[in-house]
Amino acid sequence: MSQLLILPVILPAALAGFIILFARNALAVQRAISGFGTLALLALAITLIQAPTQSYFLGNWPAPFGIALTLDGLSALMLLLTASLALIVLIHSIATGWDAQGRHFHALFLFQLMGLNGAFLTADAFNLFVFFEVLLIASYGLMVHGGGQARIRAGVQYVAFNLLGSTLFLFALATIYSTMGTLNMADLAQKLPLVGADDTGLIRVAAVLLMLVFAIKAALVPLQFWLPGTYANAPGPVAALFAVMTKVGAYALIRFGTLVFPGDLPALGGLLAGLLYPAALATIAVGAIGTLAAGALPRQIAFAAIGSMGTLLLAVSAFTPEAVSATLYYLIHSTLATAALFLIADLARTRRDGLTAALYMAAAIAMAGMPPLSGFVGKLLVLDALRSDPLAWTFILLASLLTMIGLARQGSDLFWKAPNTEAPAQSKAGVLLCLAALVALTLAAGPITGWLGQTAAALDAPEAYIAANRLGVAE
Amino acid sequence: MEVLIAIAIGTLTACGIYLMLRARTFPVILGLSLLSYAVNLFIFISGRIRLDAAPIIADGPYTDPLPQALVLTAIVISFGMTAVLVIMALGAYLTAGHDRIDTEDQHAEDQP
Numbered sequence: 083m084s085q086l087l088i089l090p091v092i093l094p095a096a097l098a099g100f101i102i103l104f105a106r107n108a109l110a111v112q113r114a115i116s117g118f119g120t121l122a123l124l125a126l127a128i129t130l131i132q133a134p135t136q137s138y139f140l141g142n143w144p145a146p147f148g149i150a151l152t153l154d155g156l157s158a159l160m161l162l163l164t165a166s167l168a169l170i171v172l173i174h175s176i177a178t179g180w181d182a183q184g185r186h187f188h189a190l191f192l193f194q195l196m197g198l199n200g201a202f203l204t205a206d207a208f209n210l211f212v213f214f215e216v217l218l219i220a221s222y223g224l225m226v227h228g229g230g231q232a233r234i235r236a237g238v239q240y241v242a243f244n245l246l247g248s249t250l251f252l253f254a255l256a257t258i259y260s261t262m263g264t265l266n267m268a269d270l271a272q273k274l275p276l277v278g279a280d281d282t283g284l285i286r287v288a289a290v291l292l293m294l295v296f297a298i299k300a301a302l303v304p305l306q307f308w309l310p311g312t313y314a315n316a317p318g319p320v321a322a323l324f325a326v327m328t329k330v331g332a333y334a335l336i337r338f339g340t341l342v343f344p345g346d347l348p349a350l351g352g353l354l355a356g357l358l359y360p361a362a363l364a365t366i367a368v369g370a371i372g373t374l375a376a377g378a379l380p381r382q383i384a385f386a387a388i389g390s391m392g393t394l395l396l397a398v399s400a401f402t403p404e405a406v407s408a409t410l411y412y413l414i415h416s417t418l419a420t421a422a423l424f425l426i427a428d429l430a431r432t433r434r435d436g437l438t439a440a441l442y443m444a445a446a447i448a449m450a451g452m453p454p455l456s457g458f459v460g461k462l463l464v465l466d467a468l469r470s471d472p473l474a475w476t477f478i479l480l481a482s483l484l485t486m487i488g489l490a491r492q493g494s495d496l497f498w499k500a501p502n503t504e505a506p507a508q509s510k511a512g513v514l515l516c517l518a519a520l521v522a523l524t525l526a527a528g529p530i531t532g533w534l535g536q537t538a539a540a541l542d543a544p545e546a547y548i549a550a551n552r553l554g555v556a557e
Numbered sequence: 558m559e560v561l562i563a564i565a566i567g568t569l570t571a572c573g574i575y576l577m578l579r580a581r582t583f584p585v586i587l588g589l590s591l592l593s594y595a596v597n598l599f600i601f602i603s604g605r606i607r608l609d610a611a612p613i614i615a616d617g618p619y620t621d622p623l624p625q626a627l628v629l630t631a632i633v634i635s636f637g638m639t640a641v642l643v644i645m646a647l648g649a650y651l652t653a654g655h656d657r658i659d660t661e662d663q664h665a666e667d668q669p
């Protein structure tokens with residue numbers, strides 16, 4: 083069973099390598115391999131989500147000396163979300179011919195999935211850095227897929243911003259290693275409470291540096307500047323896939339905030355939560371105002387995505403099991419809703435007919451958090467978890483109103499003032515699948531939140547995660 | 558020795574950040590390279606400075622081998638990333654005709 087854990091990383095890597103070596107000019111073969119890989123990852127994720135918390139030791143080196151991959155409820159959930167989103171994006175990009183507009187789309191796509199899966203599975207902080215780089219370098223290629231001046235120039239900004247983030251990540255990791263002598267996350271979780279008064283300052287610096295890095299990924303204000311330009315200029319399906327990239331930052335914040343730097347750690351106290359809370363409020367405000375002010379639809383969706391990250395991180399900053407459970411539900415919803423909107427924006431670029439308008443309305447309702455779709459349930463759960471916080475309620479509710487106004491105005495501008503039915507209709511299969519996933523998320527909200535509650539409780543008491551790394555065995 | 562390395566890392570970081578804040582791609586790339594040199598040195602000494610010691614656990618004096626493995630990984634990654642950035646900056650320069658790093662927001666989205 084535990085051998086399955088490595089497959090989400092090596093399967094896409096092997097398939098991508100195969101595409102580059104043997105099928106670089108055969109688009110049909112590339113599509114078949116990519117489709118097979120994505121379906122296999124989906125099947126793997128469904129298998130792994132039922133599995134208990136467990137570890138895989140690369141080369142059978144015991145942790146903390148070797149690199150361990152550890153699967154728990156949160157990792158499995160993120161794997162499943164990534165695989166589902168990948169399938170939706172792949173269907174859309176094949177059906178609309180996006181993958182034929184430049185070379186190596188499928189190889190980069192699979193490398194991106196490899197980096198995402200690895201980042202969600204690894205139990206080693208340095209290995210997390212390596213997987214971040216894998217997913218970033220694939221995303222640089224995907225971002226400029228199809229070419230064009232504006233896209234490449236936005237790509238340069240995106241790469242420069244993320245390289246700076248990588249440098250900060252390395253500074254943080256070296257500081258942690260020089261103080262603690264280990265980078266295994268379970269090992270850190272055990273040793274950090276014992277840290278002496280001399281090293282407290284270094285640990286605080288390293289923790290804040292790490293949080294900055296994850297905040298860049300999660301587009302937390304004031305580190306959100308890379309996102310609107312990148313998402314608005316990326317090809318439609320790539321922007322939809324990038325919806326899960328900000329969630330990598332959120333995942334890392336949740337993982338480190340619950341396992342490595344929990345709120346009851348004497349060296350830190352409430353430092354991280356105290357910094358995260360005002361930044362999340364500002365993110366909600368910037369997202370909502372940006373949604374009102376943005377011109378074209380892709381840029382507007384990018385700001386709506388920033389706003390939803392604000393709501394998400396506001397719930398994270400509470401770090402209670404109830405809030406984490408609400409965060410996870412909202413995280414699934416926000417990924418799918420952002421992706422649906424980006425795919426619809428891609429369709430609306432050429433043809434704006436009645437059906438596209440209807441799909442846009444459904445996705446906009448989900449994004450703004452109106453009933454009956456899952457955005458409403460997600461925001462309700464977040465508000466319920468933050469019940470004693472009137473400031474958070476004000477920000478979230480006002481931001482929902484502003485987002486709704488912004489998206490409604492954009493919709494009437496786009497579909498009523500400038501309808502366009504001359505261009506040939508493109509396949510809506512990806513969008514429909516994405517909206518179906520949102521509907522399923524709404525209908526199954528009861529069982530899903532029940533399962534998420536268990537996952538959040540396990541994150542709050544990470545004994546099983548630490549035990550899975552079998553730290554004492556080697557000594 | 559500690560002071561010398563600390564000054565070196567500090568100078569590299571300061572120069573790197575200054576160059577990062579320039580408006581053209583070439584200084585920005587140089588700045589990122591300097592920053593990655595600084596962080597590589599920083600990782601290397603996170604295992605403490607130790608002279609005349611092999612990074613192998615032995616009976617005699619030895620130094621921590623892990624930072625050396627970490628820094629190798631970091632060097633390879635930052636080297637590859639710099640290469641990607643150079644190619645993309647070159648592509649941007651050749652298509653746009655100039656190498657300004659800032660983009661105009663308004664007209665950027667209406668391309669295929």
